[in-house]
Amino acid sequence: MPEWINAEITEKREWTDDLLSLRFRAAIGAFKAGQFVRVAMEIDGELVARPYSLVNSPAESELEIFFNIVPDGPLTPELASLNAGDVIKVTDKPYGFLTVEDLPDSRHLWMLATGTGVGPFISILKSGKAWPKFEKVVLVYSVRTARELVYQEVIADISKQYRSQLSFVPVITRELIDGAINQRVTAALETGQLEQMAGIRLNADDSHVMMCGNSAMIADVTNLLKTRNMRKHLRREPGHITTEKYH
Numbered sequence: 001m002p003e004w005i006n007a008e009i010t011e012k013r014e015w016t017d018d019l020l021s022l023r024f025r026a027a028i029g030a031f032k033a034g035q036f037v038r039v040a041m042e043i044d045g046e047l048v049a050r051p052y053s054l055v056n057s058p059a060e061s062e063l064e065i066f067f068n069i070v071p072d073g074p075l076t077p078e079l080a081s082l083n084a085g086d087v088i089k090v091t092d093k094p095y096g097f098l099t100v101e102d103l104p105d106s107r108h109l110w111m112l113a114t115g116t117g118v119g120p121f122i123s124i125l126k127s128g129k130a131w132p133k134f135e136k137v138v139l140v141y142s143v144r145t146a147r148e149l150v151y152q153e154v155i156a157d158i159s160k161q162y163r164s165q166l167s168f169v170p171v172i173t174r175e176l177i178d179g180a181i182n183q184r185v186t187a188a189l190e191t192g193q194l195e196q197m198a199g200i201r202l203n204a205d206d207s208h209v210m211m212c213g214n215s216a217m218i219a220d221v222t223n224l225l226k227t228r229n230m231r232k233h234l235r236r237e238p239g240h241i242t243t244e245k246y247h
């Protein structure tokens, strides 16, 4: 059974008014890049817990989560009010199958994120696990406005290092920005713009698709991929699609 352990906040980064990252120290067990822990705070005498993906790579000593404030949500406004030195609770065991280790063999890996769903993909990119397994890795990161497209320095560093293997495709749906796709991921998939920017085809023979974030995006893209003969990946029946729905 997982147990609650203390986690001391070491750093808070406020990317925008409602988009934050927290780093903390906690003695959790070994984890695979892409997994999540449960994070909890005592609010009005009750322990309120929610799952959060780890953004750091397993090699880093501090843990990191990335989240947006849901105004009526019980936990996120409280999490956002924390500062370095404050103590929260986390589960000592990581969970989840959105990991490279849980994927079948394939030539190309597509990672599709909406908003804070980019977190586990940053962890995977930092961990280095994808490079020996896939010829090409595509990170598609969809947000509404350019200022919500964060972790840019990390992505730029990794892109520089793995230029021949990583394609980064920013998607900004509500602003017209040079170098970014200005339509929803589903539309960009249908028009071919996504594959054009990535420089490779997305098909059942060569591709595995990981998706994380908004469940509507995940459902819509999954339906489109079905028309390309791609199906959910299950341990007992290998497929092409692995997902993690945040909300």
Ligand SMILES: Cc1cc2nc3c(=O)[nH]c(=O)nc-3n(C[C@H](O)[C@H](O)[C@H](O)COP(=O)(O)OP(=O)(O)OC[C@H]3O[C@@H](n4cnc5c(N)ncnc54)[C@H](O)[C@@H]3O)c2cc1C
Pocket: 036, 050, 051, 052, 053, 054, 065, 066, 067, 068, 070, 072, 073, 074, 075, 076, 077, 116, 117, 119, 244, 245, 246, 247
């Ligand atoms: C496996 C897993 C991993 C997750 N990892 C992350 C993560 O790394 N970062 C992250 O930001 N969230 C993540 N989430 C969502 C997170 O657990 C919380 O639900 C979220 O942070 C809101 O918490 P809350 O207590 O404030 O509101 P909740 O009571 O959890 O939700 C209130 C309402 O807001 C909706 N909602 C939940 N999350 C969002 C969101 N991000 N944007 C808009 N509406 C939302 C819910 O569907 C619900 O209707 C994850 C969820 C799952 C299942």
